[in-house]
Amino acid sequence: MKKEGKEGVLFDTILTRLSSQQLLKAVLQKLQQEQNLQLPDLIKTFQEAKQEAQLPLSIFSHSLEPAEALYKFLKENEGFSFQRIAQTMKRDQKSIWATYQRAQERRNQKFLVKEEKYLLPLSIFNNRSYSFLESVVFYLNSAYHLSNKEIAKLLRKTPNTIAVLMKRARDKHEARL
Numbered sequence: 001m002k003k004e005g006k007e008g009v010l011f012d013t014i015l016t017r018l019s020s021q022q023l024l025k026a027v028l029q030k031l032q033q034e035q036n037l038q039l040p041d042l043i044k045t046f047q048e049a050k051q052e053a054q055l056p057l058s059i060f061s062h063s064l065e066p067a068e069a070l071y072k073f074l075k076e077n078e079g080f081s082f083q084r085i086a087q088t089m090k091r092d093q094k095s096i097w098a099t100y101q102r103a104q105e106r107r108n109q110k111f112l113v114k115e116e117k118y119l120l121p122l123s124i125f126n127n128r129s130y131s132f133l134e135s136v137v138f139y140l141n142s143a144y145h146l147s148n149k150e151i152a153k154l155l156r157k158t159p160n161t162i163a164v165l166m167k168r169a170r171d172k173h174e175a176r177l
Contacts, residue, residue: 043143044119052123053078053088056116057136061156066132068103069111070125071096076110089125118144118154129172137162138169 031037031045059069074080074088082100086093124135136155140146146154148162155162 040117040144043121052121053080054119055122056111056113057118057120057140057154058113058116059111060133060136061154062107062111064103064107065099066136067099068106070132071100072103072107073111074122075100077113088122090128129176130169131165134165134169134172137165138173141166 028042032042037045053074055070055073059073060066062069064072071085074085075082080088082093082097085091085096089096118140120136120139124139125132127135130138133155137151140151140154141148148166149159151157151166152159152162
């Protein structure tokens with residue numbers, strides 16, 4: 001019991017002296033050093049800690065528009081209600097319903113998800129200044145250090161399309177800073 005008390009005080013002391021971001025950085029560096037975890041493993045661990053929905057990259061490589069694919073996956077594979085999708089995505093529930101209906105017309109089968117190498121956190125779509133594809137491309141480049149050519153192959157787009165999306169996302173990111 002005493003040990004838990006001391007650890008609790010130590011933990012509180014650390015929390016008051018470091019910002020949340022500094023603490024997270026220190027913990028992730030420690031995990032990387034001690035357990036030899038690579039960036040994708042660290043990202044997966046972080047997302048599990050956040051208990052955030054993870055989206056397989058493959059849903060964006062189909063013939064659906066990105067919003068259609070996203071809402072269809074959340075509704076059918078994750079079991080989200082339209083209301084929950086709207087709250088999570090900070091978007092109008094009626095437009096989500098309409099987009100989902102279009103997706104159903106274009107592709108009526110559920111996404112079959114196998115073991116995925118690249119998972120995307122749902123939170124990357126919360127910044128409305130980025131398009132869905134800009135968010136995907138920027139995240140893949142930032143988190144996984146994928147080149148435009150690699151991203152293009154994964155998304156079944158041309159490298160030039162990915163380059164344009166990346167430039168737009170970087171410009172928006174720099175403007176925010």
